[in-house]
């Protein structure tokens with residue numbers, strides 16, 4: 001039935017047949033059933049984040065891909081006289097800096113190497129040195145490399161300094177605990193089609209209600225106005241503009257499947273098992289991982305290109321794709337890497353099948369194994 005290629009990418013991803021089947025309906029955006037489903041999705045999202053409305057949190061779906069969710073937060077919650085400190089160690093952190101610049105929001109990027117995490121003392125000092133910084137943003141799992149940033153440790157520093165904390169948890173939410181309370185997160189952003197394994201179409205913001213209400217008057221965009229989106233959903237149960245009804249139907253089913261797998265812990269277990277197969281198997285083939293194992297999230301892994309003259313990534317990619325396996329090019333500026341994602345409806349047997357295909361393709365390309 002499922003003749004599609006397997007997607008070893010960080011989204012869009014391979015989804016279950018049942019998630020795809022859930023979309024075979026046309027629901028009106030004002031339909032009672034649809035409104036009830038959106039309400040239920042919002043409640044269940046808070047549970048995935050480990051918080052509730054009683055704790056002071058709100059879940060806000062926002063039309064568009066994950067980037068639209070990040071831009072919604074960045075453009076909506078930083079006041080006109082605010083300033084953003086962005087912890088950057090990859091392309092998604094750089095994208096947030098770009099957003100702030102486009103929005104004319106003063107931004108201080110704090111960069112470190114793409115296979116490293118930030119010096120926390122440097123963060124502490126930067127916040128002490130610049131009292132105008134109102135918000136700090138970091139990417140949880142930097143999908144550029146799969147490096148996992150320590151949001152709890154960062155968040156404690158941010159809270160202690162009395163600043164607001166924003167986390168791009170796009171590729172971790174649903175599979176790595178969100179630590180909303182321990183990390184003091186005010187705004188966390190994710191997407192329908194990463195670890196929750198829905199289809200693309202909307203982003204998710206988990207917001208502390210107090211921080212959300214404080215943002216009144218700061219929105220720089222009409223359609224991405226986060227507070228207005230929340231108020232619309234609260235007042236009428238409806239989105240302000242056409243909702244992605246089919247993506248929401250798929251997401252409702254994806255949340256049921258997350259529950260059936262044992263929630264965040266259950267999903268983490270499968271992804272960890274997938275990652276272990278890939279990490280071991282690629283090491284056996286001689287590939288070198290870019291991120292040290294202790295900083296690597298079990299989501300996506302970057303591998304150096306082999307140095308062998310016969311290796312060309314384009315050729316490697318196309319041959320794997322012809323066999324039904326879609327991997328992901330690198331996004332690093334300085335190092336030649338490619339990436340293998342292990343999220344989505346993929347199991348250890350799929351990881352093993354990919355490794356067999358990689359070995360076969362290296363043979364076809366006359367690249368000796370183990371590669372170097």
Ligand SMILES: *Cc1c(COP(=O)(O)O)cnc(C)c1O
Nearest residue numbers: 065066067092139143168170171
């Ligand atoms: C996928 C991703 C995004 C958003 O990507 P879209 O293509 O807009 O969905 C943002 N940040 C991170 C860390 C991501 O992994």
